[in-house]
Amino acid sequence: MPGPRAPAEKRREDILRAAFAIAARERLGGVSARAVAAEAGVSPGLVFFYFESIDQLLVALLDWMLAQTFAATDFSNRLADVSDPAARMMLAIRRDVAWLPKQRERVELFFDYWVLGTRHPAVRRTIRHALDRYRASFVPLAGALVASDVERYSGVTAEGLAAVAASFVEGCALQIVMDPTQFDAERSMATLASLVRSPAAVA
Amino acid sequence: MPGPRAPAEKRREDILRAAFAIAARERLGGVSARAVAAEAGVSPGLVFFYFESIDQLLVALLDWMLAQTFAATDFSNRLADVSDPAARMMLAIRRDVAWLPKQRERVELFFDYWVLGTRHPAVRRTIRHALDRYRASFVPLAGALVASDVERYSGVTAEGLAAVAASFVEGCALQIVMDPTQFDAERSMATLASLVRSPAAVA
DNA sequence: ATCGTTATTGATTGCGCGATCAATGAGCCC
DNA sequence: GGGCTCATTGATCGCGCAATCAATAACGAT
Numbered sequence: 195m196p197g198p199r200a201p202a203e204k205r206r207e208d209i210l211r212a213a214f215a216i217a218a219r220e221r222l223g224g225v226s227a228r229a230v231a232a233e234a235g236v237s238p239g240l241v242f243f244y245f246e247s248i249d250q251l252l253v254a255l256l257d258w259m260l261a262q263t264f265a266a267t268d269f270s271n272r273l274a275d276v277s278d279p280a281a282r283m284m285l286a287i288r289r290d291v292a293w294l295p296k297q298r299e300r301v302e303l304f305f306d307y308w309v310l311g312t313r314h315p316a317v318r319r320t321i322r323h324a325l326d327r328y329r330a331s332f333v334p335l336a337g338a339l340v341a342s343d344v345e346r347y348s349g350v351t352a353e354g355l356a357a358v359a360a361s362f363v364e365g366c367a368l369q370i371v372m373d374p375t376q377f378d379a380e381r382s383m384a385t386l387a388s389l390v391r392s393p394a395a396v397a
Numbered sequence: 398m399p400g401p402r403a404p405a406e407k408r409r410e411d412i413l414r415a416a417f418a419i420a421a422r423e424r425l426g427g428v429s430a431r432a433v434a435a436e437a438g439v440s441p442g443l444v445f446f447y448f449e450s451i452d453q454l455l456v457a458l459l460d461w462m463l464a465q466t467f468a469a470t471d472f473s474n475r476l477a478d479v480s481d482p483a484a485r486m487m488l489a490i491r492r493d494v495a496w497l498p499k500q501r502e503r504v505e506l507f508f509d510y511w512v513l514g515t516r517h518p519a520v521r522r523t524i525r526h527a528l529d530r531y532r533a534s535f536v537p538l539a540g541a542l543v544a545s546d547v548e549r550y551s552g553v554t555a556e557g558l559a560a561v562a563a564s565f566v567e568g569c570a571l572q573i574v575m576d577p578t579q580f581d582a583e584r585s586m587a588t589l590a591s592l593v594r595s596p597a598a599v600a
Numbered sequence: 601a602t603c604g605t606t607a608t609t610g611a612t613t614g615c616g617c618g619a620t621c622a623a624t625g626a627g628c629c630c
Numbered sequence: 631g632g633g634c635t636c637a638t639t640g641a642t643c644g645c646g647c648a649a650t651c652a653a654t655a656a657c658g659a660t
Contacts, residue, residue: 195624196638205637221515227618237639242619302515308575309512312505313424322576347591354581354588357572361585364571365564372511373525378557382564385557388550389592399608399655408607429647440609442650451648 197236206244208234213255218299222306225252253316256307260324263300279339283359284387286335290363291379294370301367325360332356362386400439409447411437416458421502425509428455456519459510463527466503482542486562487590489538493566494582497573504570528563535559542593565589 200208212234216224227248231238245251276282294301304321311318336359337352347355369377403411415437419427430451434441448454479485497504507524514521539562540555550558572580 195640196626196636199626199637202637221512223512223516226616228616238618239620239640240638243637248618305508306512308571309508311575312508313426318575322579325572325575326579350588350591351584354584357581357585358565358588358592361565361568361572362561363568365566365568368567368571369528369560369564372528376525376529378560381554381557382560385553385561388553389561398610398653399606402607402656405607430649431647441648442610443608445649446607 202244205236205240209236209241209244209251210255210258213251214259217255217303217306221302222252222310225255249314249316252307252310253314253320256317256320259300259303260320263297264327279335279342280390283332283335283339284383284390286332287359287363287386288383291366291383294363294367295374295379298370298374302371305368305371325364328363329356329360332359335359405447408439408443412439412444412447412454413458413461416454417462420458420506420509424505425455425513428458452517455510455513456517456523459520459523462503462506463523466500467530476538482538482545483593486535486538486542487586487593489535490562490566490589491586494569494586497566497570498577498582501574501577504574508574528567532559532563535562538562 209230213225213230216229216233225248227238227241230251231241241248241251245254276285307317308321311321333352333356336355340347340350340352340355366377366379366382370379412433416428416433419432419436423432428451430441430444433454434444444451444454448457476485476489479488510520511524514524536555536559539558543550543553543555543558569580569582569585573582
């Protein structure tokens with residue numbers, strides 16, 4: 195009755211890929227053992243052989259997605275080419291906001307996981323960690339910006355500015371996912387640029 | 398076998414309240430016909446008598462919650478007392494961000510509904526509409542702010558600024574629900590205030 | 601007091617789910 | 631090629647769910 199065998203790593207990967215295909219199509223609610231098995235062309239029992247439960251499969255899928263996502267974005271842009279701190283910060287934000295619509299599937303899935311995380315401690319920890327890393331990634335840029343014009347940014351800390359930048363991008367993600375037709379990324383970016391630019395540049 | 402009767406409107410309300418009580422406790426996943434009936438002290442069949450399906454009960458519950466939420470916030474604060482446009486805008490944002498932790502249940506439920514909206518067009522429409530209304534509620538404030546200093550805010554439209562404000566608040570909502578201990582609302586507010594304040598105030 | 605309407609009941613049906621497990625055969629070592 | 635390991639199968643269990651419906655009693659009308 196058993197079919198052909200495959201290396202353990204490949205099978206795990208096959209099942210994760212199948213789970214992702216379904217999740218991208220029908221979101222997390224569509225990821226059931228039967229559906230994943232059918233998509234991967236294996237029997238339902240095998241899913242539980244490689245992942246003890248569906249919850250654990252979902253956690254593994256989240257890790258898998260996050261690893262892929264960070265690998266894809268971390269070094270995709272030459273931020274170092276821009277010397278002006280304000281422009282660097284804006285470019286970083288713009289890069290992330292521009293990335294959102296292209297990867298809408300993943301952004302939507304991430305929110306699905308975020309909702310799941312409110313009930314599922316392991317998922318919550320993973321997501322918190324990812325969001326913290328994201329916020330932290332803005333700290334050096336924010337620090338340079340604050341240092342570049344201490345008068346203009348008096349009372350602003352690097353951490354505080356990084357948190358606001360992260361909030362902004364996450365808010366944009368939310369709006370893109372909720373209603374892509376209404377949200378105008380360019381307009382929001384232009385508005386943010388006007389707010390951040392220094393008084394010297396205005397005058 | 399039937400128990401005592403009640404006016405149709407009261408029964409509907411009873412069932413909605415029961416559904417909300419469960420949703421606040423166990424989220425949307427806990428809202429089943431049996432659970433709602435038990436909470437309301439009626440039989441499961443009665444739920445389907447007043448709401449044709451569970452989906453329709455959930456839609457009715459969403460409408461009910463949104464009506465309550467808007468009724469509770471719209472007139473809770475005397476924005477009109479503040480004459481400076483920048484301060485007015487900041488106060489509006491601060492009021493909403495301060496409201497989030499107190500109503501965490503509702504915010505979480507709102508995101509649950511977003512997930513439900515994936516499968517359910519009526520829910521999706523309702524949520525989009527609510528978010529649009531929210532963003533639109535910032536437009537008058539943003540318009541006054543832009544008009545108060547056309548030089549400082551050149552290139553900024555009322556709609557754009559309103560969208561950014563909404564993004565910011567929604568981003569705060571995400572962070573507060575996911576990790577209330579990490580998110581420092583006051584720090585974010587102070588940072589935002591520094592960004593928005595006019596050059597005149599800085600000098 | 602009787603009757604018709606209808607709100608209310610709870611047993612029931614059928615479904616999809618997560619999870620289990622005995623049976624099975626593919627691949628590997630000697 | 632014999633035998634061992636274990637990856638793979640698919641039937642199966644038990645559960646909770648949404649939804650249905652015949653039976654029933656509460657209530658207003660007459």
